[in-house]
Amino acid sequence: MPMSDSYKTRLSAILPEIVNTFGTPFHIYDEKGIKDTCRQLKSAFKDINGFKEFFAVKALPNPCIMKIMQEMGFGFDCSSIPEIKLSRQIGSYQEEIMFTSNNTSSSQFKTALEDGGCILNLDDISLIPKLPKIPELISFRYNPGPRRKGNKIIGNPVESKYGLSHDQIIDSFDQSLKLGVKRFGIHTMLASNELNYEYMVETTRMLLDIVNLVCGKLNITFEFINIGGGIGIPYTPDEKAFDLESMAGEITILFEQFNKLNGWVPKLYMESGRFITGPHGALVTSIINYKDIYRKYVGVDASMSALMRPGMYDAYHHIHIHGKDNSSHLEKVDVAGALCENIDKFAIQRDLPVTSEGDILVIHDTGAHGHAMGFNYNGQLRPKELLLKEDSTVELIRRAETFDDYCSTLTFEPRILSI
Numbered sequence: 298m299p300m301s302d303s304y305k306t307r308l309s310a311i312l313p314e315i316v317n318t319f320g321t322p323f324h325i326y327d328e329k330g331i332k333d334t335c336r337q338l339k340s341a342f343k344d345i346n347g348f349k350e351f352f353a354v355k356a357l358p359n360p361c362i363m364k365i366m367q368e369m370g371f372g373f374d375c376s377s378i379p380e381i382k383l384s385r386q387i388g389s390y391q392e393e394i395m396f397t398s399n400n401t402s403s404s405q406f407k408t409a410l411e412d413g414g415c416i417l418n419l420d421d422i423s424l425i426p427k428l429p430k431i432p433e434l435i436s437f438r439y440n441p442g443p444r445r446k447g448n449k450i451i452g453n454p455v456e457s458k459y460g461l462s463h464d465q466i467i468d469s470f471d472q473s474l475k476l477g478v479k480r481f482g483i484h485t486m487l488a489s490n491e492l493n494y495e496y497m498v499e500t501t502r503m504l505l506d507i508v509n510l511v512c513g514k515l516n517i518t519f520e521f522i523n524i525g526g527g528i529g530i531p532y533t534p535d536e537k538a539f540d541l542e543s544m545a546g547e548i549t550i551l552f553e554q555f556n557k558l559n560g561w562v563p564k565l566y567m568e569s570g571r572f573i574t575g576p577h578g579a580l581v582t583s584i585i586n587y588k589d590i591y592r593k594y595v596g597v598d599a600s601m602s603a604l605m606r607p608g609m610y611d612a613y614h615h616i617h618i619h620g621k622d623n624s625s626h627l628e629k630v631d632v633a634g635a636l637c638e639n640i641d642k643f644a645i646q647r648d649l650p651v652t653s654e655g656d657i658l659v660i661h662d663t664g665a666h667g668h669a670m671g672f673n674y675n676g677q678l679r680p681k682e683l684l685l686k687e688d689s690t691v692e693l694i695r696r697a698e699t700f701d702d703y704c705s706t707l708t709f710e711p712r713i714l715s716i
């Protein structure tokens with residue numbers, strides 16, 4: 298079920314006051330829910346020595362949220378220099394940061410290796426000689442190609458731009474070893490929003506097989522395997538929650554078997570984003586207009602610049618109207634924003650309770666890849682972010698964008714090239 302009953306109940310109790318104080322639209326995140334999920338993850342993998350989650354910063358790059366992850370002992374998975382800087386700004390350094398970039402420039406590697414560095418997770422064999430210096434620890438991203446089938450969002454591994462091909466694996470570790478790398482890891486990320494836990498178990502098995510393959514050819518061991526993110530959450534009311542316990546149970550057995558066979562075992566790293574914060578965020582927006590043409594439209598004060606998933610992936614986000622339950626008198630509507638793009642709709646032909654202007658819509662599961670994917674096209678300004686804290690206070694954790702922000706890149710020293 299999208300959005301937990303607990304969050305819905307706690308939010309509903311104070312929503313009108315929050316709206317009165319801060320104004321719509323806003324994303325609001327649930328500290329309690331996020332912490333509960335972090336603890337659930339840690340507890341599921343407690344029997345694996347050295348289990349560590351690196352929160353995928355791109356899912357929700359807000360320092361207040363990242364602080365929660367940090368307190369939980371999580372590291373950060375970053376794919377860009379700004380994400381690394383954000384992690385460092387809240388005091389995470391070195392091996393608390395995993396740099397999983399692709400198509401990376403030498404200057405980006407240089408910055409990543411400054412300030413204590415980070416774990417480099419290289420996307421390609423051709424990047425090894427381009428590194429400004431050889432770090433002690435290197436990980437590679439593996440793309441199994443035709444050996445695995447991908448999922449809907451990430452696609453088929455053969456068509457995916459990420460990672461090393463199977464045939465490059467041995468050579469990549471061999472080259473690194475010869476250049477003086479001492480510690481090794483291996484990573485893959487094949488799924489996104491995957492609800493079938495067996496897929497993740499299969500990924501773990503695959504990486505442990507690769508570790509065996511490499512260790513059979515080269516005289517190295519692996520410090521970790523990183524099975525990526527991609528654990529799914531139920532967005533529609535009839536999808537079932539991801540079975541984390543079964544996934545963790547079966548992976549724990551794989552690790553025990555590996556240990557029995559080899560007398561050592563790598564650590565298990567993971568870089569979930571959506572699973573950790575996705576269900577614990579909501580986009581709250583007010584109804585400002587109605588129109589009745591070939592279809593009925595409910596116009597709200599947020600647009601897809603605040604939540605791109607429906608327009609970009611045709612993704613379903615459950616919606617409830619504050620104070621009205623979904624069993625009251627329903628009508629079929631499209632819920633639309635203000636962008637001059639017809640994909641700017643939060644719901645299409647959805648049965649929602651009959652509403653009136655000023656009613657508050659709560660769009661579920663916006664805690665990951667929601668605000669973060671926002672953009673400014675069409676002069677749309679991104680909304681604020683709030684945090685519902687465990688003590689029931691509500692804190693502004695990012696202000697809304699302003700016209701000045703929109704124009705901020707228009708202030709600069711004039712430069713003209715005359716030829």
Ligand SMILES: *Cc1c(COP(=O)(O)O)cnc(C)c1O
Nearest residue numbers: 353397526527528568569570571
């Ligand atoms: C996006 C991404 C993640 C997080 O994915 P979720 O689906 O949010 O768990 C993790 N690792 C990498 C490399 C990514 O690109």
